[in-house]
Each structure stands twice: as structure tokens, then as C-alpha cells.
Amino acid sequence: MSITTQKPAQPLLSRVDGVGHWLAPLGLRILLAWEFFEAGREKLHGENWFADLGDKFPLPFSLLGANVNWTLATWMELVGSIALLVGLGTRYTAAALWVLTIVAIYAVHWPSDWSSLSELWQGYAISNEGYGNYKLPLIYLVMLLPLMLNGGGRFSLDHLIGARRTPVASATADNTAWGLVLFAIGLTISPLLPWAGGVLAVVGIVLMAWRRRRTLHAGLLASA
Incomplete structure (x- = not known):
């Protein structure tokens, strides 16, 4: 007579974690994809205003010129948003959009002149009143960080492609x-x-x- 052993049930929170691996990154990807796609579409159908920024771009982007930077930003936002949406190359896409957002904060949203942290803090706003306007792009950076570190989750092309490869043991x-x-x-x-x-x-x-x-x-x- 064979005795079958039943695996002990996992704690509820552990099972909720399993759902989170599917849904949590997906929510970030969808929201960020929409925001960056909107920004890229506006640039694609709008006029290049990067020339008005002068020398505000950091190196090495300050060496490229307004037209090149405009084209890079436009297509990075458009292509990157699609890649985020389907979860393809999520870590690399999120890293590229992270750099793009840092450049945008530096060139557009960061206070041009601040002498104290209290003045810098006044720029943490969505409406610009002379102290910068970096709240929204800073939120994007925080949202991109888990995608850079953890990838697109199980509801992604990355996971589908990775499942066909030889599994690699997770490391601490x-x-x-x-x-x-x-x-x-x-x-x-x-x-x-x-x-x-x-x-x-x-x-x-x-x-x-x-x-x-x-x-x-x-x-x-x-x-x-």
C-alpha cells in the first residue's frame, strides 16, 4: 500500500506574493508606457523646442545638438513605451528611460539656482513657480527603479523567453x-x-x- 504525502499549504501571504509577481510589475509597465508614449507622440507631432534650452543638457548630450537630442528623446520614448508595455528587454528599457528622465530633470525641471535644501524642496511640485518642477519625473524614476532591478515580471515577453532557456538558480x-x-x-x-x-x-x-x-x-x- 502506497502512502501519498501531501505538500503543506503555503501561507496566504506567500501565495499573494505569487500573484504580485504577475500583476505588480505589469501595473508599473502599463502606466509608464502610457506616460512615455504620450510624451514621445507630442514630440513627434510638435516643434523642436530643445534649441531654446541652450547649453542646459549635461555631457555627453550637450555635444549632440538640439535636433539629435530631440530625435533621440522622441524615439526612445515611443519605442521604449512599447517595449515596456509588452515587457521586452524591460531592464534595459527602464535603464534607458531612467537616463532620459535624469537628462529631462537636469535640462528642464531642475531649479536653475538654489542655495539651500528648502529652496530645492520648493521645486518638488507639478506646477512651476520659479523653483523647478521635478515632482512628476522624480515619481517616474522611483517607478522605473523596480523594473530595472527586478525586470518585467511574469506577465511579460521577457519571462516567456526566459522560460524557454535553462533555468538559473536565483542568487542573493x-x-x-x-x-x-x-x-x-x-x-x-x-x-x-x-x-x-x-x-x-x-x-x-x-x-x-x-x-x-x-x-x-x-x-x-x-x-x-
Whole structure:
């Protein structure tokens, strides 16, 4: 006589997490796709006003010229929105739109002159009253971050393509991963907040170097 063992039921919150893997990234993708598509469509059918910004673009975009930057922004928003909607190359698309949003904040939405954090905080608004207008693009950055780090979720072409490949065991975050993420974030926000971006970038480099140092040290001990 065979005895069948029944697997214990998972806690309810764990099962809700399973639903979240499908729906949570999808909501972010749909909303961001719509917003960036609207922005790209307005540029596609509108006049190029980037020339009015003068030299406000950060390097290396300040070297490209208004027409090139306008074309890049337009098609990045249009193509990127479609890629987000279907969940194709989600991490890379979100990273590209992150950089695009940082450039937009620097060139358009960031206060041109501020001497204190209280003045900078006044720019956290959707209506521009002379202190900047970076609230909405900052919200976009926060929404793009989980897509960059976690991908498009299970309701995406990325997941469908990945399911056909050999599964890779999930790994926990180590110093190298933390260092890479902090370095990338610090590097991109440095045009807006040089000190904060610089600190994050340096911390990222230290974490990556520390991991490499420990690896080399372990290799030397093993060969000794």
C-alpha cells in the first residue's frame, strides 16, 4: 500500500506574493508606457523646442545638438513605451528611460539656482513657480527603479523567453551587485546632486573592490 504525502499549504501571504509577481510589475509597465508614449507622440507631432534650452543638457548630450537630442528623446520614448508595455528587454528599457528622465530633470525641471535644501524642496511640485518642477519625473524614476532591478515580471515577453532557456538558480545580493547598483545610480544622479551622486558612486566602487579583494585573498589562501 502506497502512502501519498501531501505538500503543506503555503501561507496566504506567500501565495499573494505569487500573484504580485504577475500583476505588480505589469501595473508599473502599463502606466509608464502610457506616460512615455504620450510624451514621445507630442514630440513627434510638435516643434523642436530643445534649441531654446541652450547649453542646459549635461555631457555627453550637450555635444549632440538640439535636433539629435530631440530625435533621440522622441524615439526612445515611443519605442521604449512599447517595449515596456509588452515587457521586452524591460531592464534595459527602464535603464534607458531612467537616463532620459535624469537628462529631462537636469535640462528642464531642475531649479536653475538654489542655495539651500528648502529652496530645492520648493521645486518638488507639478506646477512651476520659479523653483523647478521635478515632482512628476522624480515619481517616474522611483517607478522605473523596480523594473530595472527586478525586470518585467511574469506577465511579460521577457519571462516567456526566459522560460524557454535553462533555468538559473536565483542568487542573493552580494557586495558586487550592491556596488554595481549604487555606482550606476550615483553616476546618473551626479549631474543633479553632485555630492550625493559622488558618495553613492564611491561607495559602489568600494563595495565592488572589496568583493574583488576578498576573492583574490581567498584564491591566494587556497593556492598556499
